[in-house]
Structure formats: structure tokens, C-alpha cells
Amino acid sequence: MYLNRIIPTEPHEAPTDFRLRKTVFLGYTDVNAGGIRALLGIDMKKEYMDINVPALAGARLACVRTGDLDPREREFAPVQVWNLKYEQFSVILVNTALKPTKCHHVCSAIVDLCSRSCVKKLVVLSALRVDIFDETPQPIYENAINDLPFTKLPSIPSDALMNDAFLSTLIQMVRVDFVPSCFLVIPAHRACIGAARDDDGSKEVIRTFQNIVNAAYGISFDEGFSFDLVYQGEQTADTTLSMIYS
Template identity: 65%
Template sequence: MPYRNHMVPFETTEEPEEFRLKKTVFLGYTDVNAGSIRALLGITMKREYSDVNIPELCNARIAVELLGILDPRDKPFSPLQVWNLKYEQFSVILVNTILKPETCHHVCSWIVVMCTSRYTCCVDKIVVLSALRVDVPSSHVSSHLKRAPIYEKTINDMPRTKCPSLPGKSGMTDPFLSTLIQMVHVGCVPTCFLVVPAHRAWPGTARDEDGSKEVCEDLALVPRTYISQ
């Protein structure tokens, strides 16, 4: 199915003057093993919540659920939720549901509109975390590495890390990421994609056997590195 890259109108869940993204936006979604969403859900800093209601997600189910008892200070997870870290200049967008290919453009359009609207943001860049089934040419893989590296790909921006660039001939199949790439190009949004090669995980918690625990650990280091700078 071809991907459309036009913007879709939406209703904000709060008044524009109250709902503002911060300078750096981390984006996690339900990728091939939910590595990025699991990593960002592990952030424990004090935060403000906003649930986003997009009509196309009205019947969507949560992909990664909260284990244990909910802290009274926290809100339950929702299919599309934003966290503003109270004492940092960071926001977190969590796409915590498995998106159908025909739904991706609605969510990606909302993200780009929110990151470019003069009423709702002062965003400098988006940092997208992704665990991705990607075919990296063998010539780019170092045999001495014990685990897969994090690759970086930037659009409308300079590289932000010392991670190697994702080889141009790498193949991938990810409708959400493909749609988002098109839309940040069109919207001229400075975006950094940090990709960990991964495979589909087993249901349940992250574990060593399928590599999902390793992916979560690697991706969890990214926001910590930005915040500590």
C-alpha cells in the first residue's frame, strides 16, 4: 500500500497554551520487538502526562502494559501518550500500540504537526528510537563486536552522536518509520533516527533469549546520554 505524506487535521487534547512540547522530543513506538517503547517507558523522572485522542486509534489496544501496581502519581498507559519531563527540556512521545499500515500516516501527521505548530511547541529536534529488522551489508558489520551497534541517520540536521551511519543500501520494512521519514522530510523537521538491528521478540517481558533485553538496554542509554549533557 502506498504511503501518503499529507497532513491530517486533528483535535488537540488540551488548550494550545497549556500543551507544549519541549526542545528535544524522544519518540518510541511499537517496533519489531517493542524495544524503543519499552526503553522509554523505563524513564522514572517526574513528568506531566497528556493522552492524545486520534479518531483512528479509538479502538486501539495497548501493546506494552504496566506490570505491577500503578503508582498513584502516574497515569495508566494509553495508545498515544506524551510525557513532559518536569525539570528537563525533554518530551517523550509514546506510540504504544501496534499500528496498521493504513493508520501510520494519521499518527505520523499528528507528530509532525505538533512538532512544527507555532501554538504548541518550541521543538529543536526529534530523536527517534527504533529496534528494526534491517539488512545491513556484511561489509559494514565488524566481527569483533559482541552486540549489534546503534546506527544513526539524520534528516534536516547534523549528526548528534558518534554512532556509525546506517549504510545507504540497508533494507528495511517498517511502515511507521517509512511514513515518518517522508513526513519529516516534507515538514523540514530536524530528526535523528537511532536504530538497533533486532528481530521479532516473544510476547511478554524483555528477555535474553530473543535479544529484546539487550535492545532495551542499548536504547535506554540514549535518553540518559542526552539528559546528562
């Protein structure tokens, strides 16, 4: 049995006082680091909170900024939450490469926070190495669990295979806790270390995610900031898993 404690960055705030907004976007360090870099580029005023997961003690950041820190912002953390000021949106950022044995700790903390906050929709952005047995594979898909899709994108077939322990664990947990969730998935390849590039597909992944979220919800992004973020590489091997969606 393990315990995840939600600890705010402001000492005077009690963990139970913190609530996510009704719509939550989740980006993590996927195979292309596309989802996390896309959401780190949100260009709106934010309130910050770090999620302290004891199992991640000493974890290094997967993506780091290249320029100076804006005085209105805070440093990145391995797992961080942004509440967008004056908006009904929250953002959860898993900015560290997770070993498969650590995924359940982080997913548990995220799902617990979503359940406690009565989140109406969790939107997960994932660039995924996936085998799709389809004659006409699509550039992006959406699959919904406990919810209706918010786009008209096709769904990934249920017989598709993926290499993503975090996503597989998260899918199981949102099913059990009945968290309304939508997964935006872009089939992708491993990203190169450094800033986003055209030749590894990371620029296109970031641009696609940001355009879809902006069109659906009006959230503003700084594309250039996302492109300039330095991806420091993965620290763990993938585990092949079966992907089965509702």
C-alpha cells in the same frame, strides 16, 4: 483529507496551550518493542497528555505494566506525551501496534505537534528488522535528517531495506515539515510476547537505548521496570520498504 485533533487529558487545558519541549524523544511499537519499552522506563517526574487520533479508536495497548499504578502517574494510552518536569525534554509514546494504513494518521499528529512547538531535535528510537549490505554491520546506527547527529555512531547505508511502515512514513513527513530529527536504529528481530528476554534480544535493545540517552542527556531510567513490561504482541503484518536517509 483527514483531521487529527490534539486533546489534553486535563479538560481545562486547551490544545493550543500545550507545547512540547525543545528536545523530544519518540518511542513506538517497533518489531522488538524495544524503543517503546526503553522510554516507558523513564524514571523522572512527568506531565501527561494523550493524543487522540480518531483512526485509533479502540486500539489496544502494546505494552502494559505488571505492578500497581503509582498514584503520581497515569495509565498508559495508545499515543501519549510526557513533558519531563524541570527538564527541557518531552517524550512521545506510540504504545500500540499500528497497521500500515494507520501510520500516516499518527505520524501527522506527531509532526504537526513538533512543528507547532518549534522542536529543535526529535530523537526516534527504533528496533528495526533491516537488511544492511555491509561486510561489518554495527549493533546500532544513527541517521540524521535536517540536523546534525548527537552521537558518533555510524549511519545506516542508503541502500538498506527495512520492514517498518511507521518509520518510513515518519521519515517522509519530517523531511517535508523540516523537523530536525535523529534516528537511533538497532537491527533486531521480532520480540516474544511477555516480559523482555535475553533470547529475543529485547533486554539488550532496551539497555542500549537507555544507556545512550542517559549518557547524552542525563535522563534517568528504571531498567527493571522496562524489562518487566508485558509486550502483548503485534496485530499487523510488516510491509517491506526502502530506507533512504539524508
